[in-house]
Amino acid sequence: FYLTPPQVNSILKANEYSFKVPEFDGKNVSSILGFDSNQLPANAPIEDRRSAATCLQTRGMLLGVFDGHAGCACAQAVSERLFYYIAVSLLPHETLLEIENAVESGRALLPILQWHKHPNDYFSKEASKLYFNSLRTYWQELIDLNSGETTDVREALINAFKRLDNDISLEAQVGDPNSFLNYLVLRVAFSGATACVAHVDGVDLHIANTGDSRAMLGVQEEDGSWSAVNLSYDHNAQNEHEVKRVKMEHPKSEEKSLVKQDRLLGLLMPFRAFGDVKFKWSIELQKRVIESGPDQLNDNEYTKFIPPNYHTPPYLTAEPEVIHHKLRPQDKFLVLATDGLWETMHRQDVARIVGEYLTGVHHQQPIAVGGYKVTLGQMHGLLTERRARISSVFEDQNAATHLIRHAVGNNEFGTVDHERLSKMLSLPEELARMYRDDITIIVVQFNSHVIGAY
């Protein structure tokens, strides 16, 4: 079975999305030029999710990738809800009051977010009322709390993550009279999702990460070469600090059973996640909810199964680690990606491939002979090479697609091998998951001129 290059392209490009920030919106010039995103499924249906939105009541842009496990319900819910929680956390007191008054008196609501969505990125209609009510409760509490202090982005991110996870847990415990919704909130709570979210406002870049997705900054060195800077830590068994943290939170008697086969309680790869109430609730609570839950839940072996050595829950948290970075002119782009990418590619290669792609497309400097000694033959060689480079990136109009093409199709020499690409993409559904994971990528391109002017 063989896929032709156009067939390969149509698979790779099915989910690609690009957004360009309008060059001048009349108010302020953005430090972001735009972003490219894409997903390649391995699971059917895909368990990864992505989100991007511009904050309308505060400045800044939010971008995030979410890697679901044990189903996609949790990742889906987080992708719909998390940015609202963050945006609300960032809102000043007056704006919160204004919004609450509008809801109270049935007036039109100030829009909080402008979403940048691919047509395949859907929102659940049925749950929107439920989600809204939870969100409203949150901002009402914020209004009551009115600290009077200006909102710190780091704190806002942490609060938003924790609050959403709490709401997911609560909604599952309370249930819903509508049986469809009742089942939905339970599926959300019993499945899990990691989240890696970027908030960009001018030169201030915050990354909030929960789990093993990753944020990486692409930096162009003075000599033109590319290097990668990590802006997140993976929360998994390879991270010593994480292992230490988990062990600190539980009695010494559990030390041996906490991490087994590089997994939390021998089961879960990420050490932090949304949902996954099996690692958060007490055994009693889990049993009660499952028993009173719908039959579908009872029939599911996974949900009924209590993790071994389960003594002192919670074992899992959704609290993110937040890293703040001040953007510099040499910081050209940010890559947010689920572990599907990082399993196959080293971050250094990611930085180089994206960097060369972006400069090839936008910044291929014109050649000037100037005072240099150049022969016709040398010039000819140089031009031929430039043409070849352009034609290879020409296939992709999207940096994320270009990266996926490399991640899936790279051969041992680091170049895309069509045959390999064709094989990897034509794997039957049941085999695909064994060779690759879902991949979700967002590449954010920065505007160095704007950043330099700060």
Add this chain to the structure above:
Amino acid sequence: AAGMFLRLLSDIQWRAAHPKWRRMTSSQRSTSTTTESHPVSLPAQAQVVICGGGIMGTSVAYHLSKMGWKDVVLLEQGRLAAGTTRFCAGIVSTARPVSIELKMAHYSNKLYQQLEQETGVQTGYMKTGSISLAQTQDRLISLKRIASSLNVMGIPCEIISPKKVVQLHPLINIHDLVGAMYVPEDALVSSANVSLALATAASRNGVQIHERTSVSHVTVQKGRVTGVETDRGRIQCEYFVNCAGQWAYELGHSGEEAVHIPLHACEHFYLLTHPLKEPLSSSLPTIVDPDGRIYIRNWQGGILSGGFEKNPKPLFTEGRNQLEIQNLQEDWDHFGPLLSALLRRMPGLEALQIMQLVNCPESFTPDMRCIMGESPTARGYFVLAGMNSAGISYGGGAGKYLAEWMVNGYPSENVWPLDLKRFGTLQSSRTFLRHRVMEVMPLICDLKVPRWDFQTGRQLRTSPLYDRLDAQGARWMEKHGFERVKYFVPPGNDLLDLDHSKTFYKPDWFDIVGSEVKCCKEAVCVIDMSSFTKFEISSTGDQALESLQYLFSNDLDVPVGHVVHTGMLNEKGGYENDCSIARLSKRSFFMISPTDQQVHCWAWLKNRLPDDSNLTMEDVTWKYTALNLIGPRAVDVLSELSYAPMTAEHFPSLFCKEMSVGYANGIRVMSITHTGEPGFVLYIPIEYALHVYNEVMNMGQKYGIRNAGYYALRSLRIEKFFAFWGQDLDAFTTPMECGREFQVKLEKGMQFLGQEALLEQKQNGVYKRFTMFILEDHDTDMDLWPWWGEPIFRNGRYVGKTTSSAYSYTLERHVCLGFVHHFDEKTGEELVVTTDFINQGEYEIDIAGQRFQAKAKLYPFSSLFTQRRRKDEMELSGYQRE
């Protein structure tokens, strides 16, 4: 970059220039700031003001002053020879496919050769010769065609083998060549210096030259140039010459009434290198490799090489733009394909060091021919611009023709192909120009095959039937912006795509056109001829008749309802236009002229009709759709549709009548065709066009009606020996020379334009004669097809060139039309051409170097055709059932 250009110009002899204009401008030489004062003030008036100090402006000044016009002022916004002229590659090449361009280049070459001696200014003239390479057989054919026309002009030229190429130029890789053309007398010059030399000579003859003077606009009153406004004041003048190069378009639009000069600039790149280890000889021939799109000349021991890429970069679309001018940078990525072609042609140059890539904008025109002549709207406003990157080759000759035009009223050669009046306002849209020049610039290197149509800037003017005809398989060509049908491809018939249909041999539409011709002869065809120019001239009294009687050579005082074929002649009796005029009433006339006469004919008549408000002329081209019904059955179709008898007794030939066709009334029906076949032309107010067309097609079905195109028309008219203006007839051809005495009424009781010249010719005989040639030993399937411009040989001696040709489906032979001259065998002097001279010769036509026997005829085969028609009518019963 500036330093580079100084080096390029290092051999310019500024200080050797004539003291007169050096004095005027000397204080401006030392620096390049613009703040200095101008020591010599502008004159308040002059006879002629020329704008532009490049090769064109200086050449016009030079020739005007030589011809005795000394009250001439030349204005240059920057410095002399500083624009495109300065950066020009300096190649003087006579290998041009259009004959008038060839003549201009030939004259330029001779002029430049003696210029240094005449002026004392070094011009860098070097007779290196040029070699045009052919990578394909088709290219070689096109070179052979050029070689044929060079040879008959006495310009040495030979087709050589690849081996010979290496002997002439050792660096060339010949592995992919099939042959080449060598023109040993082509030359190289420093174009800036040629321009300076011309300026020096002009200045000595009294021409005043002012640099750093910009023309802001030209003032026109009552349709005549009155003066020029500059940044240094006004100059009153009778004549203005726009030689502003790529700014000519803008300058033309700067005045109150625009003068439309359709040209547009594109970036043009060429490469300069350091000298080779063993510096190249300055006498090494210039190489033109059209298939590689490049030219290569020796330059200061190294090379200069540029080309005409497939993807040109047009610029200045929005007018003069300071930012764009300053940003004209080297673009190596753009030049890449040309560099590949260069290294493929001369692989030994790999190690040669680059000096610079020069970006030098050139201006291009919509049809790849330059623009010269007088504005149709402002008398005294002359133009010479749009050289399509051959400015240095044309400069001398173009300047001479324009000077003659201004001084004598007309140049010494037919320059209609270059006349500004071939264009109208319709070619003046910036978008049109931008798109068209992107097609024209690559075309410079493309193979030029017969019947080539531009692909850009199309569907501008169309008939209301366009969509209907297109849906029936019409293939289109364009004339003066108007879409016209070439032929109709029957359903299920596939023709080659555009690129593959290029051929010098039998084209793929041969049988299609053949069947259209057959239908014209045996049944009836409809051809949409709406593109023809149509004027209505009327008056309250006899003014219209009186004026037209003076302006046209035939007698127009005919009964109302008659149609007259007549020439519109100039003083020398030459055809300015060839038209049909219908007398609609005592006081109004309807005039039909060729499509591209719309601007020229209008200007000619406007300038000559009396300024009388009781006499009106209106261009009604757009008001009428013209359908030509050709064929023996046209009469049946029309009489059934109109319930009126259309037979010869009721509707004789050359008759015009308004009648109803179908439901539509007021259709102007004329019993004329342009092919000699029986038939009618219907002039239909456009709102009725679709109705009448539908009626004609429905009714015509039982008579075997079908659509036909211009190719069928062309074959029919050429086999009937019908001359067409613009192809066979021009301002240098009289009715006496083309067997049309019958269309001239020398005794019509009043004087008319050209009468004296015709009387003289009638008495003394003519010096050329329009002749029809039937090719004898020509194999239509295997041999090259004639086109036009093929040399004609009589008893082995060159006597003239063909002007058009077509395959005659009736004769099953090729027919060429052309002019035969009689050159004295010893002196070359032109002698009178007699009927005997024509009839007593053995003729050959030279197609790309191969000669074919031809039979000459002075009169068409009328009997042959009528006989055939009889026979076919009898067979027609079978035709109807198809």
